[in-house]
Amino acid sequence: MSRFLPSQLRFLRASDLTKMGVSSKMSDSNPEMRSTAAxxxxxxxxxxxxxxxxxxxxxxxxxxxxxxxxxxxxLPEGTVPLRGEPRQVLIRIYGQMHGEKTVESMITESVIFALLSERKLGPKLHGLFPGGRIEEYIPARPLLTKELADPELSALAAEKMAQIHRMQVPINKEPTWLWNSMANWLGTVEEVLNNFGDIDDKHMAIVDNIRSLQLEKEIAWCRNVVNQQKHEVVFCHNDMQEGNILLRQNTRKRELVLIDFEYSAYNYRAFDVANHFVEWQYDYTASEYPFYYERQNAEPTDEQKLHFIRHYLKTLGKEDPLEEEKLLDEIKVFTMISHLLWGLWGIVNSNSQIPFGYLEFADSRLRSYQCLKEKMIVSGPIRCGVKRKDEHND
Structure with a gap:
């Protein structure tokens, strides 16, 4: 499930937009769509x-x-490629992105996708065009949420994440994506909350609870917590949940492919790991409203986290018990921040026409954030990789 959710779709040319419209006419049986694809x-x-x-x-x-x-x-059945060209491809047409830097974001994502293609870390890039790209079609399916806990698949996901993290990408290498995303979404929150029409008592209670939060101060508090420690910054996927992890089909051994890099940027490595672990708790395949399941008891255990972390560090050549401990501590901080980030995302998208319980999702994530913040305040600041006095007497 990609995170950017448009209120309308942006097509390739103004003429295409006029001919096809923005509501319906992306069907593969639509003559205009087929003509555009050809x-x-x-x-x-x-x-x-x-x-x-x-x-x-x-x-x-x-x-x-x-x-x-x-x-x-x-290609038509029986057609023989002339120069080794692919028989089938994937056409991806971008939707509308939020914010004023849409063109910059699209260029950045294209550069990232091309690098991943070149290094065989993502689908092969066959071509770019205004409004989208042509990719290798990979016979695969997205993982199920419950499969994230499969030891073999978890190890493979850890290795993929490590391969992404050791990339050198020619973009801004400061960890600004996290804070800029929060700031941008915060700028839209008040407008969204004030534009709800008639809503039922349940949803009004959620809106009232969100309005009671001082979200700007919460972001500042989180930033202060992060700045108290030194955290490694690497190139991150930033949305490595099950829908963006494909399992190749028709292969002798299990092989994963990562997709959807529109959120990729330099960020704190522990955010990427923590955010992945949080996704163990959310299943987006529900057929009825709110169209997701919250799996409250599905958070990975310390043993499962260590299994992932050890494969991650091994891939990087950093096998070290102290590094494992440091990363485990950092994950506690960034799990909390993951909930705050995607809580803001849920609010921003809560008046979308797309059927999904964004408001419930925002409420769930923000309540989890508040709970983890309270626990952190009670237990005291986390010293990443440093044992506290009460932990020496196990």
Whole structure:
């Protein structure tokens, strides 16, 4: 489940937008959509793709309505590639992104995707076009939430995260993404909360509770907590939840592929790990409102966290019990911050037309944040990697 949720979709050309409209007409059976897909392939791919048209390609809509619309496009049955070109590709059409720096964000994501493709850490990049890109189509399925706890899959996910973290990417290397995202979303929160129409008592109680929070002060408090310690900054995925982790199909051994790097940026490494662990507790496959399950007892145990951390550190060549302990302590801090971040995200999207219980989700994340903050205040500041006096007498 990609995190950016548009109120409308932005297409490739103004003429396409006018012809197709923004509400319905992304169906793979829509003649305009098929014509657009054929044009993109002719302009961006080589070989036999130069001769395709809307009548002789297979177009299948496989995902969409959140931040991207994705289509599997296949050559006609029996067609033989001329120069080793792919028989099938994935067309990704970007949705609208929040904020004033949309173009900058899209350029950054394209650079990141190209680097990941080159280093075989993500799908192969076949082409870029205004409003989207053409990617390798990977026969795969997203992991189920419960599969995140599978020891083998958890180890593979840890290795993938480590491979991402050791990348050197030519973008801003300061950990500004986390705080900028919070600040940007905070700027929208008040407007969103004031624009609700008639809502039931349950939702009004959630809105009232959110309004009672001093979110700007909470962000400042979290930033102060982080600044009290030195935390390693690396290139992070920042949204490594089960929907963005694909399990390749039809392979002899289990292999994972990471997708959806639109939130990727330099950030505190412990945020990426902590955020991944938090996602063990949320399942987004519910068929009825609020369209997610909160799995309150699914938080990874210390043993499960260590299993992940050890494979992560081994991949980086940093096998060290002190490093394990330091990362475990850092995760406590950034678990709390993950809840605050995505709580703000839920508020910002809570008046979206997309069917999802954003307000309930925001309430869940912010309550978890408050609970963890209270525990931290009672236990005292966390000294990352340093034993406190009461911990020496186990």
């Amino acid at each position: 044009r993109i392939c002719r302009e961006s791919l080589a070989g036999i793709w130069k001769h395709v048209n809307s009548d002789n390609i297979v177009v299948k809509h496989i995902s969409g309505g959140l931040s991207n619309w994705m289509y599997l496009v296949q």
